[in-house]
Amino acid sequence: MTVQSPVHTAPAAAGGGSRPKKSKSWLATVPLLAFVVLVFGVPLVIILGGTFSREGTLSAANVTDSLQGAYLTALLGSVKLSALVAVVGALLGTFLAQAVVTSRFRLLREAVLTASGVLSNFGGIPLAFAWIATLGNSGVVTSALGLDSAGWSLYNFWGLALVYLYFSIPLMVVVVVPALDGLRPQWREAAQNNGANTWQYWRHVGIPVLTPTLLGGVVLLFGGAFAAYATAAAMVGGTVPLVTLQIANALSGNVLIGHENVALALSLDMIVVAGLVMAVYLPLQRRSARWLR
Amino acid sequence: MNGAKVELRGLRRNFSGTTALDGLDLTIEPGELIALLGPSGCGKTTALRCVAGFEQPDEGAVLVDGSDITRVPANRRDAGMVFQSYSLFPNLSIRENVAFGLRVRKVAAAKRHARAQELLELIGLPQIGERYPHQLSGGQQQRVALARALALEPRVLLLDEPLSALDAKVRVTLREEIRRLQLSLGITTIFVTHDQEEALSMADRVAVLRAGRLEQVADPATLYDRPATAFVAEFVGTMNRIPGKLSGRTVTVLGQDLPVEGDVPATSDVEVLVRPETVIVTPDPSSEAMILVSSFRGSTSRLRVQLGDLEMLADVPGHDTVRLAPGTRVRVELVERPVLVSASSDVAAAVPVPEHDVV
Numbered sequence A: 001m002t003v004q005s006p007v008h009t010a011p012a013a014a015g016g017g018s019r020p021k022k023s024k025s026w027l028a029t030v031p032l033l034a035f036v037v038l039v040f041g042v043p044l045v046i047i048l049g050g051t052f053s054r055e056g057t058l059s060a061a062n063v064t065d066s067l068q069g070a071y072l073t074a075l076l077g078s079v080k081l082s083a084l085v086a087v088v089g090a091l092l093g094t095f096l097a098q099a100v101v102t103s104r105f106r107l108l109r110e111a112v113l114t115a116s117g118v119l120s121n122f123g124g125i126p127l128a129f130a131w132i133a134t135l136g137n138s139g140v141v142t143s144a145l146g147l148d149s150a151g152w153s154l155y156n157f158w159g160l161a162l163v164y165l166y167f168s169i170p171l172m173v174v175v176v177v178p179a180l181d182g183l184r185p186q187w188r189e190a191a192q193n194n195g196a197n198t199w200q201y202w203r204h205v206g207i208p209v210l211t212p213t214l215l216g217g218v219v220l221l222f223g224g225a226f227a228a229y230a231t232a233a234a235m236v237g238g239t240v241p242l243v244t245l246q247i248a249n250a251l252s253g254n255v256l257i258g259h260e261n262v263a264l265a266l267s268l269d270m271i272v273v274a275g276l277v278m279a280v281y282l283p284l285q286r287r288s289a290r291w292l293r
Numbered sequence B: 001m002n003g004a005k006v007e008l009r010g011l012r013r014n015f016s017g018t019t020a021l022d023g024l025d026l027t028i029e030p031g032e033l034i035a036l037l038g039p040s041g042c043g044k045t046t047a048l049r050c051v052a053g054f055e056q057p058d059e060g061a062v063l064v065d066g067s068d069i070t071r072v073p074a075n076r077r078d079a080g081m082v083f084q085s086y087s088l089f090p091n092l093s094i095r096e097n098v099a100f101g102l103r104v105r106k107v108a109a110a111k112r113h114a115r116a117q118e119l120l121e122l123i124g125l126p127q128i129g130e131r132y133p134h135q136l137s138g139g140q141q142q143r144v145a146l147a148r149a150l151a152l153e154p155r156v157l158l159l160d161e162p163l164s165a166l167d168a169k170v171r172v173t174l175r176e177e178i179r180r181l182q183l184s185l186g187i188t189t190i191f192v193t194h195d196q197e198e199a200l201s202m203a204d205r206v207a208v209l210r211a212g213r214l215e216q217v218a219d220p221a222t223l224y225d226r227p228a229t230a231f232v233a234e235f236v237g238t239m240n241r242i243p244g245k246l247s248g249r250t251v252t253v254l255g256q257d258l259p260v261e262g263d264v265p266a267t268s269d270v271e272v273l274v275r276p277e278t279v280i281v282t283p284d285p286s287s288e289a290m291i292l293v294s295s296f297r298g299s300t301s302r303l304r305v306q307l308g309d310l311e312m313l314a315d316v317p318g319h320d321t322v323r324l325a326p327g328t329r330v331r332v333e334l335v336e337r338p339v340l341v342s343a344s345s346d347v348a349a350a351v352p353v354p355e356h357d358v359v
Helices: A025-051 A061-066 A069-102 A106-119 A124-135 A140-145 A157-181 A185-193 A198-227 A230-236 A243-252 A260-288 B044-052 B094-098 B100-104 B109-122 B138-150 B168-185 B196-202 B220-225 B230-235
Strands: B006-015 B018-028 B033-037 B059-064 B079-082 B156-160 B188-193 B205-210 B213-218 B240-247 B250-253 B256-261 B269-274 B279-283 B289-296 B300-307 B310-317 B329-334 B339-343
Touching: A025 A061, A025 A260, A061 A069, A061 A260, A069 A106, A069 A157, A069 A198, A069 A243, A069 A260, A106 A157, A124 A140, A124 A157, A124 A230, A157 A198, A157 A230, A185 A198, A185 B079, A185 B138, A198 A260, A198 B100, A230 A243, A243 A260, B006 B044, B018 B044, B018 B059, B018 B213, B033 B044, B033 B196, B044 B079, B044 B156, B044 B188, B079 B138, B094 B100, B094 B109, B094 B138, B100 B109, B109 B138, B138 B156, B138 B168, B168 B196, B188 B196, B196 B220, B205 B220, B205 B230, B213 B220, B213 B230, B230 B269, B230 B339, B240 B310, B240 B339, B250 B269, B250 B339, B256 B329, B279 B300, B279 B310, B289 B329, B300 B329
Parallel strands: B033 B188, B033 B205, B079 B156, B156 B188, B256 B339
Antiparallel strands: B006 B018, B006 B059, B205 B213, B240 B250, B240 B269, B250 B256, B269 B339, B279 B329, B289 B300, B300 B310
16 A cells, blocks of 8 residues: 655646647637627717717717716716615625525525515516505505605605615625525534634625625626616606616707717716726625635 | 543433434543544434534533533634535635634734644645635645644544545545544544544544444444444444354354353344354355355455355455355354344344445
8 A cells, every 4th residue: 555645736737739729619609799799889889979979070078068067967866876776785685685594484585585586677667656656655655654744755866766776685685695505504613613703704704705796796786776767767757867867868859959969978978987887896806706716 | 732531421412303412421531532433313413513512402511621611602612623524714715714713813913824834734735825725625625624623722623524525545544644643732532424444443432323322432443343232233344144042141153152242132033243254264065155256355355155045244364265266165154252142133134235345
């Protein structure tokens, strides 16, 4: 019998030999690339073309207009609303998911996960109508509880945030439950065995392991709220300044005629905001997930 | 590092109607490595988790050096534990994993990293501190888990089947490593396993558990040679069950009269429990017994011998394999020594369960 040394850290054998043949496997990505060009590339070209043209000449006036006055207010309003929904939705969604994951009642877990799957896809005019009928000025609950006399209104920034959270929290539950399920009980026990209390376990192990998922969830929720239009249009019309509502107004000419290219500039602003969010998210995500590589 | 004395006193634990521990009493001496051995559901892991503080016994007490720690939270116990697998924190580097307990105790970074490096050298992996757990093999991960368990210099080391997820070769190497470390540190160690070979080869003493109770605790040689009960005899090692006739404390088996050891059943029809190495097989053309299968194992060969309706296993020296080929008529005798007997069951039970390496 050969007695082995405990040290086995030989470097991986260096790959040698011939250069690999050129593969044609990239052809498989052609449908995806065609889709990306069609759905992202073409609209982007149209947006850029429209944004930087005014009365047939090359101009940055549309961008300038989109970043001042009511347009700027709307853009900032959308960012504010989306950030609030993203952070609150991620927090509440994570707590709800943790409660479900640690629950002893299997049925409760199944019920919450199924409901989350459905509610996370609930949006647009049906969602707005559901809330208007329930908590609008003449809503069933508003009337039953006499909320209107207490100054309640659904048709403002906070009301809209509430409605957005209605689909954002379930979305976060759907996103974070698999990650919470992936936290092995042995990690918590090993932490305890090393003297850690519950907070120390979460601080040093639980939260860092979840962070890539949580960051992804926040970005997803931000994007969902930032791009939402129909729910807000049906609920608040023009009373809450949002960039998507301004784009619709400018395109349709309901308020001002000839502002179609400002609408395109606002769309470009949205792309830039999304880009900025990704510019913050990606390094954070990379840093938090370095142990996965 | 000095080992502590650990006492389990009358531990009882029920899990919604299932009894995991049924009054377990066991004392582990300072510096001793004891293996808790038994089939699935015998309570060995529950007992270990009671010592670690992850389970609270319904009754009974856990004492370490005379102090009752039964209600002490898991994070305040002086015990390091190695889990079955996948217990390293995936987000921390190997160095940070090993130093985790020191970090929780707010030991300065330089000091805890030095200690982590010291432990990595102890387990023979000094150069992997910057790697992450998923970059290591299973054996390396368990070595690191061992280093982490030792980082706080606990007086008790708890090993919960730490080798069961590893392949056979690594398992053998690592159990030697663990034993070497345990002996050099003198730490009291409780090792849970369902692998009898692991238990017998590593432990100072082996405690065999059955249905939450202690069946026998003894050093490996005694456990193997002088099993206290039929259960231990059958669970530890391979055992033939050969029909015999009991008369007082003597049993007649295969035409031989042998003294009986241990409990004597009330019935005269009994089964005699005999190890394969105490079955003597000699070529004899006039005998009715015949070798069915021969399995060469190097230093020994295991034979499956048929005698009438009975089949039994016999271990013979490897160099006898040629003259004891399948089909050879043989005379079968037993070594003259006291034997264990159990109440007779049906004839089928007399046939030992075939082992995977018997072809």
